[in-house]
Amino acid sequence: MKTFDAIVIGGGPAGYVAAIGLAKAGVNTCIIEGDRLGGTCLNYGCIPTKSLYHYAKLIHTIHKHQDLGISTGPISLDFKKIMEDKQKTVETLVSGVESLMKSNKITVINGIAEFEDDYVVRVKSEDGVQRIHGDYLLIASGSSPVLPPISGLLDGLQMHKVITSKEALTLSLIPPRMVIIGGGVIGMEFATIYNQFGTQVTVLEAADSLLPSFNKELVKRYKPLAKKQTIQTLTSSMVTQIEYEDDIVKVTYKTKNGEEVIETDLVLCAVGRKPVYENLELTKLSGIIYDERKVIADDFCQTTISHIYAIGDVNGKSLLAHSASKQGVIASESIIRQMALRHKLVSGQAEPKGFSQYCIPQVAFLIPELSQVSAPRNDKDEAAELLNGKFSYRSNGMALAHHETDGICKVDYDQVNERLTFMGILGESSSELIHVGVHGIDHGLDYHELVDSIVAHPSLSEIIHETLLDINKMSIHQI
Ligand code: FAD
Numbered sequence: 192m193k194t195f196d197a198i199v200i201g202g203g204p205a206g207y208v209a210a211i212g213l214a215k216a217g218v219n220t221c222i223i224e225g226d227r228l229g230g231t232c233l234n235y236g237c238i239p240t241k242s243l244y245h246y247a248k249l250i251h252t253i254h255k256h257q258d259l260g261i262s263t264g265p266i267s268l269d270f271k272k273i274m275e276d277k278q279k280t281v282e283t284l285v286s287g288v289e290s291l292m293k294s295n296k297i298t299v300i301n302g303i304a305e306f307e308d309d310y311v312v313r314v315k316s317e318d319g320v321q322r323i324h325g326d327y328l329l330i331a332s333g334s335s336p337v338l339p340p341i342s343g344l345l346d347g348l349q350m351h352k353v354i355t356s357k358e359a360l361t362l363s364l365i366p367p368r369m370v371i372i373g374g375g376v377i378g379m380e381f382a383t384i385y386n387q388f389g390t391q392v393t394v395l396e397a398a399d400s401l402l403p404s405f406n407k408e409l410v411k412r413y414k415p416l417a418k419k420q421t422i423q424t425l426t427s428s429m430v431t432q433i434e435y436e437d438d439i440v441k442v443t444y445k446t447k448n449g450e451e452v453i454e455t456d457l458v459l460c461a462v463g464r465k466p467v468y469e470n471l472e473l474t475k476l477s478g479i480i481y482d483e484r485k486v487i488a489d490d491f492c493q494t495t496i497s498h499i500y501a502i503g504d505v506n507g508k509s510l511l512a513h514s515a516s517k518q519g520v521i522a523s524e525s526i527i528r529q530m531a532l533r534h535k536l537v538s539g540q541a542e543p544k545g546f547s548q549y550c551i552p553q554v555a556f557l558i559p560e561l562s563q564v565s566a567p568r569n570d571k572d573e574a575a576e577l578l579n580g581k582f583s584y585r586s587n588g589m590a591l592a593h594h595e596t597d598g599i600c601k602v603d604y605d606q607v608n609e610r611l612t613f614m615g616i617l618g619e620s621s622s623e624l625i626h627v628g629v630h631g632i633d634h635g636l637d638y639h640e641l642v643d644s645i646v647a648h649p650s651l652s653e654i655i656h657e658t659l660l661d662i663n664k665m666s667i668h669q670i
Pocket of ligand 1: 201204224332509510514
């Protein structure tokens with residue numbers, strides 16, 4: 192039986208980042224992947240969606256400039272080529288992770304892992320079963336789409352009339368009509384993409400608001416922009432049944448006013464994700480705790496068994512790739528400390544920080560992008576007295592020059608504890624700009640530290656600067 196210091200199960204952004212962190216400290220590490228290195232993020236999530244989003248954005252930008260001095264004639268899409276380009280990006284990044292495994296001397300085993308006991312993992316592959324022993328084990332098995340108990344949904348999956356996000360990334364034809372069940376980030380990103388590709392998109396969301404994890408005011412400002420793009424969004428609309436008649440799919444949904452039926456060609460189910468651990472035989476472990484939403488892990492991602500960690504989507508703390516990677520770093524550093532290895536840690540902290548002490552940026556790649564970050568909750572919140580700052584893209588020179596005036600930035604600043612508690616941006620490049628807020632919150636910057644710098648002109652960063660100045664009503668260009 193092969194023996195390793197650490198075994199990582201799952202090669203997504205949680206697993207491969209943890210493996211690299213461990214290997215860099217000299218820990219003899221093996222990573223087991225049942226599908227493809229890079230996990231959901233590189234293969235079926237963040238990267239392929241952003242490749243398609245790039246094309247969607249391009250189409251939108253071209254249309255927007257038709258009356259502004261550039262004319263192209265009708266835009267024709269070669270969907271096959273777009274999909275090929277998306278796959279090329281995915282392959283480049285996956286082979287990048289493979290190279291990283293090699294250069295960091297991490298053993299990669301292809302196969303499905305399951306626990307035999309607290310230290311031994313069995314890996315099943317086409318070549319048979321091999322047993323491996325690890326002193327430390329990291330569960331990084333990710334998540335998979337939730338399939339809600341809607342009548343007709345499973346039949347539809349078999350008939351390829353209902354798809355999940357994974358299939359939505361490999362369609363061979365652009366569907367004329369698509370109903371998306373779920374108005375969360377994944378649903379709305381696909382709505383944005385396929386709407387720009389020419390699909391008539393209807394989003395059905397059971398909650399009373401789209402994008403429920405985002406700031407209500409920013410979502411309210413986004414809604415008319417979605418409407419202008421002809422994305423139909425219906426909230427308080429709970430899908431109850433899907434039926435099939437020849438090539439037509441009939442989706443029944445309940446509203447406050449009764450039942451409605453919508454006809455479509457394809458249904459995308461995007462109602463959330465659940466942890467993947469059913470193939471791991473967790474019952475063979477001596478007392479690991481889990482439920483249908485998560486494998487329980489503490490702030491350092493340690494499970495109830497001290498040498499076993501659960502990182503990334505599987506622990507249900509935050510279903511985002513950057514959270515998964517951070518947890519990979521936190522867990523690997525925790526193991527490095529436990530092994531008492533002398534190593535320059537990424538965090539470089541004398542006092543290790545747990546995951547909940549960091550703020551987590553959230554981004555929805557819509558047109559325009561919607562991004563936000565909130566301070567982690569703490570006991571200072573009780574005394575908080577919030578001041579607000581706001582600034583519109585319309586009042587910014589760069590936004591005007593680029594015809595990107597649909598947008599706003601808003602912040603909350605706690606004047607008692609002198610710290611930024613929230614930044615939300617609806618607007619062009621907000622996925623990049625939001626990191627001013629991330630740094631401000633993570634490093635506890637006060638008002639003066641936040642505003643006392645020179646910001647390049649013209650730039651969208653001036654919007655952030657002006658928003659922060661508006662906390663004290665000192666914004667220069669606020670109209
Ligand atoms: P995963 O990336 O899911 O990796 C887990 C790996 O474990 C998989 O490769 C799987 O094959 C393997 N595995 C599972 N069980 C076993 C086993 N028993 N043996 C061996 N291997 C196993 N997040 C963002 O931050 N930004 C985005 O823009 C974004 N866009 C997304 C778009 C879509 C359509 C989707 C679906 C997700 C998106 N996400 C995004 C979420 C992001 O993909 C996940 O949060 C991230 O991939 C989680 O990383 P992970 O390492 O925990 O799990």
